[in-house]
Amino acid sequence: MAKWTCVFVLLFSGLFSCGEKEDIQSSRGSIEIYLTDAPAAFDEVNIDLRNVLINFTDSENSGWQSLDEVEAGQIDLLNLYGGIEKFLGSSLIESEKITGFMLVLGNDNYLVKEGMEYPLFAPGAQQSGLKIMLNKPTAISQDFEYILDFDAMASIQYDQQNDQYKLIPVLRAFERGSGGSLRGTILQKDVFTYVSIIKGADTINTITNSDGYFFMGGLAAGNYVLSVSPDRKYQKLMLDDINITAGNNIDLGVISLSEKPNTGTIAGKIVPASVSTTILLANDLDTINTINGQNGDFLFEQIEPGIYDLLIIPEVNSNYENKIISEVEVIAGDTTDLGVIQINKLNRTGQLIGKVAPASVDTRVAAILDSDTTFTTTQNNGDFYFEQLEEGSYTLWFDPIEPTDYLEGFLYDVKVNEGKTTDIGNIKLSKK
Known part of the structure; x- marks a missing residue:
């Protein structure tokens, strides 16, 4: 009799333990995960979803477990916008803290742009998964829904060096209703x-x-x-x-x-700003002109949409070349900013030659025009020459280098003309 009593007690005890587990299980809340997306300038962005995991532990590197009801396969993220969501899976809540979520991707990720398909390389997602860390306290007996917001536009980068698109995920997670x-x-x-x-x-x-x-x-x-x-x-x-x-x-x-508006604007800046210029804007139908301001800025307003040529004409005697910028597009309601436009000096050059005496004095010669200075040195026979000096009126500076017992000298208002050679003859240095 005692033997049967013992068996009965053990059996009853086992049934009680099982019922206790069911009560604990039923008192736990659940968490459901959904995926949504922000837009991208592509036709499709397809990710190869392999698994979705959740972590209730204190470690970011361990404790990851799969959600229930995960449907592996490809998801076009660009179908998930404007409030559209995809159910990813669910789990019973196992602790009072959610550490984070993880998306694990396969190798078949790709995007479609202008009808062409391109592989989408996602090394982090394929090796260690895409982790979204929360570290958020959670009531173990309540039900929750979380949204994973995948920003496709910010997540896709073009690697020009390797000619490939990469997925560098930008995600955020938030509780529904929070x-x-x-x-x-x-x-x-x-x-x-x-x-x-x-x-x-x-x-x-x-x-x-x-x-x-x-x-x-x-x-x-x-x-x-x-x-x-x-x-x-x-x-x-x-x-x-x-x-x-x-x-x-x-x-x-x-x-x-x-x-x-049905007209547009063109803006830009001429450099150097000190050069006064006339700017013409022309197409087959019309020609409009303006001038640059003191800081080089110019602006055309209320211009009909179309394609124009821009002609920049520096003032006479400025020694700067005209410049043409072709196929400037004017778009209704927009400003076409041409940025900084550099104009170049005219190639109006001449030569300057002369001879320093005594020839035995090694002499540096400088040709000075406004803020520009060009240097040369005398040869063994005292000759010196400058090639391709800009047209203008120069000051010449003669600086004896060796021996040092000669005085420096200046020669003013030396004219250099385009295409001609100016010979200043002999320059005699004076001793100190």
């Missing part, structure tokens, strides 16, 4: 529009969907600037002082874009 959110609708829904929200050095991007709608969630509290950048036909729009607070969901409503 922080604040921002949404709105662009009235011109057929207009391809980038939407960015900016706080200091941080920028979060998205694009509008086919209905003109945009959404950005998980925004930290603070003051933001919203930038709306439509295609060429419409003007860029900036909205300042958008105050995001935790739990505050701001709806900007319908935003109407303004068309750009």
Whole structure:
């Protein structure tokens, strides 16, 4: 009888232990992970998702475990924008802290640009995974949803040296319902529009969907600037002082874009600025002229869109060449900034020759024109010469080097003319 009693007690004890585990299991919350994306200037950005992991430990290097229900395969990130999400997997919560998430990618990553497919090299994601660290306290008995926001545009870099595209991931993770959110609708829904929200050095991007709608969630509290950048036909729009607070969901409503003006502007700067110039802007139909300001700046406003040639004409006797800049495009509503334009001096040169006596004195000769100085030295017979001196009126400086018992001398207003040789004859040095 005692034997049967013992067996009964052990069996009962085992059943109790199993029930206790089920109660503990059922009291644990769960976490679900979703993926969304910001836009990129490509047709497709496909990642080869192999696994999604979560970490509840205190270590970033160990303790990673796979989520349940992970569907491995390719995901086109550019399909996940404007509030569209993809479920990645789930897990029961195992501790009161979530250390982070990890995406593990395979080798078949690629992007499509203008109909052409290019491999997308993602070394970090293939070797050690893409880690998004949180280190966030978590209630073990509650359910959570987290969004992984993958910024495809910021994540893709072109390696010119190796002629390949690289995936250097830019991701952020936020709990659904945390922080604040921002949404709105662009009235011109057929207009391809980038939407960015900016706080200091941080920028979060998205694009509008086919209905003109945009959404950005998980925004930290603070003051933001919203930038709306439509295609060429419409003007860029900036909205300042958008105050995001935790739990505050701001709806900007319908935003109407303004068309750009039907004329454009051309700007630039002539260097050296001290040279007065006339600037002509011409095409087959019209010629417009202006002059540069004191600092070299020039501006053409209200110019009809089209392709123009720009002719820069320095003032007479400035010794600077004309310059032509061809195929300057004027776009309605935009400013074409030509930047700094360097004009060159005319190649108006002549020669200058002479002879220093006594010839035994090694002499340095300087030809000075305004702020420019050109040097030469005498030969054994005392001869000296300058080739390709700019046309102008020079001061010559004679500086005896050896022996040193001769005085330096000057000769003023020596004319050099284009294409001619000026012979100043014999220059006699005086002893000290």
